Amino acid sequence: MTPISLGIVGASGYSGELLVRLLLRHPGAKVAAVTSRSLAGTPLEQAMPELRGAAQGLVFTKSEPAELAARDDVSVWFLALPHGVAAEYARAFLSAGRRVIDLSADFRLSDPARYQEYYAHAHPAPELLAEAVYALPELQLSEDWKSKKLLACPGCYPTSILTPLVPLLRAKILTGSNIVINSLSGVSGAGKQAKEFYSFCERAESSVAYGLPKHRHLAEIEEQLGAAAGHPVIVQFTPHLIPQRRGIISTIVAPSGGKTLEELYAVWKQAYAGRPFVSLLPSGTCPDSAHTVGTNRVDFSAVLDSRTGNFVITSAEDNLMKGASGQAVQIFNLLHGLPETAGLL
Amino acid sequence: MTPISLGIVGASGYSGELLVRLLLRHPGAKVAAVTSRSLAGTPLEQAMPELRGAAQGLVFTKSEPAELAARDDVSVWFLALPHGVAAEYARAFLSAGRRVIDLSADFRLSDPARYQEYYAHAHPAPELLAEAVYALPELQLSEDWKSKKLLACPGCYPTSILTPLVPLLRAKILTGSNIVINSLSGVSGAGKQAKEFYSFCERAESSVAYGLPKHRHLAEIEEQLGAAAGHPVIVQFTPHLIPQRRGIISTIVAPSGGKTLEELYAVWKQAYAGRPFVSLLPSGTCPDSAHTVGTNRVDFSAVLDSRTGNFVITSAEDNLMKGASGQAVQIFNLLHGLPETAGLL
Amino acid sequence: MTPISLGIVGASGYSGELLVRLLLRHPGAKVAAVTSRSLAGTPLEQAMPELRGAAQGLVFTKSEPAELAARDDVSVWFLALPHGVAAEYARAFLSAGRRVIDLSADFRLSDPARYQEYYAHAHPAPELLAEAVYALPELQLSEDWKSKKLLACPGCYPTSILTPLVPLLRAKILTGSNIVINSLSGVSGAGKQAKEFYSFCERAESSVAYGLPKHRHLAEIEEQLGAAAGHPVIVQFTPHLIPQRRGIISTIVAPSGGKTLEELYAVWKQAYAGRPFVSLLPSGTCPDSAHTVGTNRVDFSAVLDSRTGNFVITSAEDNLMKGASGQAVQIFNLLHGLPETAGLL
């Protein structure tokens, strides 16, 4: 089979770097272009020393949307760009008939007003929202999503939360009321940073909550939970920064409303039968972030606390893999009829 | 003033080591005895290399309760022992008329049945429970507690949780219903460990929930919250292990029931006015565990989430200081009329 | 092409785990057997949670040498066993006509007396030494080594030291006199450990020299350097343990004897032209261990200090990849005529 030719825009951050690394060794992909405004002209392996000897001679090119859109050797573009910036690239690429897999937040919310509320500026391309789909592959109910041209990769926190919760809301195991979510993230979730706060001496041996009470990812979490429940869902979400590089765990407390642990697990088993990147752990075994790092899995389990009547669900993932670049490659695989796990094991 | 002569039993763990270090440099204390079954005969500075040059010639002695109780050069004994073991020392020392500051869990619960439920063996000295007081100094309502002979130091998680919550329950800002607590602890909370699970390679870059749904500290948390509320309180408590050596943060979600943030802060300000080891941070500033390490403080703040109607309270402390050894020294200071901060700044 | 069927003995340590992971996704390999005395009967993905969903249904089998040797579905055996234990497996497998790639130290030294000096017990299979080859692929001078049945994988420290030094000794750029080597290793170099010394709290924020003055790896370092120089070479080697999980860097000081930096680089360029797993960095750029983690590369560079007349050579590698499992897979590839990089990018 001919490898699919692709380009990666804005590859200099952590998720961009990992995306390049995954796609360079992907058996069904050919990396035709890697772009960066700041690094144009620089050989890939100079900017990304971990790719020494594996960069296939690639050099960063400039990042002009129109120029890139004109390239006919690229059929799929991955966008590893900040929110607000990704949209103009998406517009150019879609106009030229290319497909776009967008790792930014620009097309994750269906409502531009909600986007403005959470991102503090007007939506940069509301006319494209109808083209977009929130692409968490395990949660799609039909195959239609693969026909979309604009695939919005979910955020890192949302993936760890939605994967366990959405099937439970769809199946009415949970109503959506009184859900309390606490998430812990490694520092790479903040991206490459030249700030004192993110320096080694400040972050090592330090843990802290942040983003209270309305972290940006809350918007997409609640939109997806609401869609699953069939009515609006409001949750309490508190993210925390902890001293590790990669990995997220989420601890979700939700009233059981009389449902049993067996009913909960039955829903999960049905929803995720045969899915290679979801791992259900037995009740009582809490997933460890370290066991997911370097993999594209999300692991989770639940207990029922008979004293409180709550389910306590814990999940883990690699924020840069299933939470970003790995999921983007998984989407790429599914769109093109490749094995779902290609390049991801 | 003559320094108070004291002994430390079981000083070889992390909280024991820190206790020795704090008391060796304490201006009002004289360390007369340091005991350890496994280290008897070993010079302190050999077993604790961080004390090289500061160990005052001390050598570990044997740990026979009767022998130790017979020493008339020791008026206060600190117990840094596992639960179940501390009680026999407490009994011997109290019989001999000494005071006991116990860092173990043996005298934290008033009800032996609850002790058995959580610690899986019968209470080793139920007859002493009437002598004991749960000694979280900032939460004592009168001076009576200082006349007790058996002082139970609170656990590390409970201190970070009770300090912010108890005044709010007493003042009816919170009812005690539907409280969800998530705590994150550094690895020293598990003590010195020779297990693969606690090895550097397994813990570095790893975060994981554990102890679901009934961690042992839950018993003392609920007993103290219930006493503050005037009725039983049941909470959802999930501890997590994160890759740092010292430090705990707790994130507490509690329904506001229509109370305002101003009312909440007013209660805190009144409860903790002039207390040197409680630091109230402004709403919106979340305490960072690293800022408390090496101090005896607990820092906390709150926000009110208008979307959910919940207060979100976050707190931080050093698990080995305010969560263990520092608090024991603070108790020692208060019992003996020394400045509360002596040896702790 | 038919995948080559192989077995892995003693796969429960860090290098064993990584070997399994690499070979499970290797396009030219089929993992037919994974053995462990302590884990026999346990599914692989239970013992190695990072392999959840990727373990191909494998279950650990027992580890009896004779039984394993009798399996005709395995043509190559990898030994990830302690020194002293590996030899008996090697004997059984060689007798049965299988090939052996041994990650232990048992066949790295040509002289049984030297083995006894450094490993403190008699060599367990001196009769096999003639069958063995010290298999650092980049340093082999002819293709003969691929005909050997018993391949001894070099140690982690030696790989980072021999790769830069051997060509310089062969080319007489260095004489071998007065070489001082300091190496820094992540904690995984000590293997999986249930000792207090290797606990997170003891190793985090801690660095320390160890193994002075005769670390076991010194024996193979000096044997190989001596072979390259054509006369015995004695070096000063000091390893250090530092708070990271993976990665080794080595800093090598050697008198230049009037040779220039250009002469040194010319030798390196000739020796390593076209080798995918050696990366020469420009003088003045020191390799960073983090850039090699997850790769099979060794990176190195040199400066000439005009004040002292010394070359200072610095190198970096992933101790578990090029220093152990990755190198074993590289050997496997070369033995079987597969691309050298198969399964390793």
Add this chain to the structure above:
Amino acid sequence: MTPISLGIVGASGYSGELLVRLLLRHPGAKVAAVTSRSLAGTPLEQAMPELRGAAQGLVFTKSEPAELAARDDVSVWFLALPHGVAAEYARAFLSAGRRVIDLSADFRLSDPARYQEYYAHAHPAPELLAEAVYALPELQLSEDWKSKKLLACPGCYPTSILTPLVPLLRAKILTGSNIVINSLSGVSGAGKQAKEFYSFCERAESSVAYGLPKHRHLAEIEEQLGAAAGHPVIVQFTPHLIPQRRGIISTIVAPSGGKTLEELYAVWKQAYAGRPFVSLLPSGTCPDSAHTVGTNRVDFSAVLDSRTGNFVITSAEDNLMKGASGQAVQIFNLLHGLPETAGLL
């Protein structure tokens, strides 16, 4: 005794912060002024959250040299400033008759030409060099140094290297030839940094040599070693950055020239008898950086490698304590006739 009133200029870096913390709790000191250009007007405990509750109401003041020099409530000024900046403060304070304890490099070298060579700008106050003394207390041969008005605190690397080496050169145990030094430093040695290179994600799990071949500290190392030997000494010095916050270890290889380990230890014992901040470890026990963190000690030991004829000396210290702020306080104590350990245990 009346506490000595002092000021600290430029207290916002790591060594400045620690200096403030040490002096605030020092029984013989009163912190009268803390200055910072960027933080003027900010309460200390806001800028340094670890001092919450212990900042004695101090507020950062402006940093104009003339204004500060005019304050008659300050008799000693500590300078925690970058090199090149410290000198103008020293000039102003000395003119006003104050004493200066300078943590910068401005007065560590006696030769302005050497300063220019290593710091790449002209010496900012060569006329003051005659007033200055290189104040490593344990290495002073007479009491004269305490009469100096300008005390230059040694660098962090030099302290860990000079303390073991200087007595050996003075006693002719070592000649000074062919010494190779490798040092490992925690990241705080680079100061507070807002650079991507010093970010948590780049430094965690990373080790790297740097500053080859002429790190700035080499100049003061060689000047002091030369003075001890009585003739110029040139050494090979390679520093490395490792993933810990605090702590330095140095590994020093030096030809024994036929001297014995007993002779070496005898010199050390005589040189350091009764010194509270030097700890000699038995041969074979390598000092661990973690055991020195939070202390003002330097620990060291040596082995003699009979194969190479070299001594291998290993040392450890806390780069921010004995390597900077603790040593400054030690100097302060000795200048004022206070106990050497005051405020430092």
